[in-house]
Amino acid sequence: LTQPVIMAGGSGTRLWPLSRAGYPKQFLVLGGDADRSDSLFQQAVRRLQGLDGAELAVAAPLIVGNEDHRFLCLDQLRELKVEPAAVLLEPVGRNTAPAVTLAALAAQSDGQDPVLVVTPADQTVTDEPAFAAALKQAVLAAADGAVVILGITPDRPETGYGYILTGEPDARGVAPVQRFVEKPDAATAARYLAEGCYAWNAGIFVLRASTWLKALGSFRPDIAQATQAAWDGRATDAKFVRPAKAAFAAVPSESVDYAVMERCPGSPFAIQMVALNAGWNDLGAWDAVWQVSGKDAGGNASVGDAIIKDSENVLVHATSRLVSAVGLKDVVVVETPDAVLVADRARSQEVKQIVNQLTKQG
Template identity: 70%
Template sequence: MNPVDVQPVIMAGGSGTRLWPLSRAGYPKQFLVLAGNESLFQQAARRLAALAGEGVAVGAPMVVGNEEHRFLVLDQLREQRLEPAAVLLEPAGRNTAPALTLAALQAMDDGRDPVLAVTPADQTVADEAAFTRALRDAARIAAHGEIAILGVPPVRPETGYGYIRAASPDAGDAPAVTAFVEKPDADTARRYLAEGGYYWNAGMFVLRASTWLAALERFRPDIAAATRAAWDARRGDALFVRPGAAEFAAVPAESVDYAVMERCPGSDIGIRMVALEAGWNDLGAWDAVWQVLPKDGAGNAAVGDAIVADCRNTLVHASSRLVSVIGIDDAVVVETADAVLVASRAKSQDVKKVVERLGQEQRGEHALHRKVHRPWGWYDSVDDGARFQVKRIMVKPGASLSLQMHHHRAEHWIVVSGTAEVTVGDKKILLAENQSTYIPLGEVHRLANPGKVPLEIIEVQSGSYLGEDDIVRFEDTYGRR
């Protein structure tokens, strides 16, 4: 018997606003390392790759995300020595149903009809062997044309998740799904837990690409048609596939659940549930992060340089300095270089209100950290004042910034480590450690790292305007304008 052909699909387009200030639009939670040495996205990729074996063949991961994070996706996969099958870049967020449709169309583009193993990029599981067993079982079900969905047996009356109602366990290891239920109130959630037969919806689906497209065409032909139009207008370069922007903007925004899954029970489209008993958590808020982290005898979880005294059931996450917390119970304290959050754990879902206010006030902390990642490396804005700004810049080996100029600022570069290749006007020079150069206002210039080790420099900007939008690009390796 031929193995089941599985195409992993990682949904990586979320913004993770409830984990602010660590998660931001420019570097959302799926790319963060919250514990251990792998990001949530990397964990998802590794778990899906581990499905191979016991009659299951697994291809390279396919990722659906947005343009801004495309190089984060490649960098984090390459750290795991994985090359993606494709990175599908959504021109705008249209929720998960159009995103999955893009993945299905890409998967069938070469004449195949693989089983799609679809998972969000921002979840954790404690028992990876149990995860593998459940996903393999789901893949075998999906190979026969049915939809398999992962359901998590509830361990508390949770009001933050949608629920799946499954047929009696007597129906077998993968009972039919009889209904999907919206997020309940506390009393209803307690009743679900007492009655049994209700499972948390983990947002993981396993189904053939053709099964998804046929079900979407049946239940939401408007989404199917609009997404196909965007797909037909796609363009690609290297590993990136970009649907038509104008066409994709016209796609109705809808989730996989609302568009298809909730309509399947009672129809002739078979949908079955595989129980996932693997210590699953979607890390939807800081309270959920506290739940999965190791704790001391008083229930406190500490990450980074933190001192916790006379506290109970409190999370302290320090990123850039010592954080001391004394005599606070059931709280969340999160520190970054440019923002601090202090909140009740019970109110951690409300962090999104802070993010909304930051967006309304157009504050930079809404989207970016002080340290900003770029395809060539990163920069950290370490100081600023009237008419000056100081940045620490790292350029990856072999990488370069764009050939550019500025209308309103001059720059002074000092090499801290590595070798810099500097283009200024029609001249090109090499700078070693402790050497420096000056870029006059209006001069065309470029910084590159010709070496085998990271290049670090200190940049001092001076001028009347120091915003990141004062860049005129003439050439760019990464296709930016």
């Protein structure tokens, strides 16, 4: 059995001011082709449902999200006519390692040990058949207990991603991972790109529920035990499952990548990488949204009411007013009724710091 798990509890702060605490980016309709009206979350759900066609016996998805967005989640699933296996609701975000642990515990609760296909809810993929083929390869490789991740060929020194170094792929295209480095600094990312032998981590990973729990228990027993305690105190209300509030709030906050993936190479938990060539994009920050947007001859992209003159590689996203730009280069402008962002496109990652500052003031 293949169990899709969608991690949908992030706050999406780097896409501020469009992405807000009450309505984070995974629930927004963003970028890609103009006629696409699915949110990023809906696209993620649909893509995994599509694996059914790849003969993988795909179960109904497990969603791990935040309590505050439970109705957004349900409404968007209803639009897709997808009935989830369960929606696991975190009272507070503790990053992805505890989220995946909740999903692994839920997946095992009826005595099974399915292969989890864990995916973020903030990505776009243009070639769905290629996506399904790579995922099928990954599921087969994970069935015997391996940790499998998906690798993307990098085209820029992005600092928001994990970087993967592998050995030679075997006949199936599965390669052993020798090194995993999460979010290197700019100089290191530029070096990895120049070396030409690193892949980006797509953020999708495929492994048995038991493999995840064993690996986490070995590298971060504190997270494993604290999450188990919160799970043991859970309350179930139809499709909603809530871990015990105070216990979950006490779980150390850490991402899958730092808690487990970086520590796997050289450990008993070997990672395998399957290449993913499917027009993958993580819409992590405004620069990535610009990358996937349709552009005019000058490389400018716009959404909403915008006039762009004599500019180059600019992104304008207007929601409530006319926004006009003259003579700009590599700039992002995002307009909403109560906040406007104007930023150097290359420094999109730093928008997170503005949100941090606002949260502190607020």
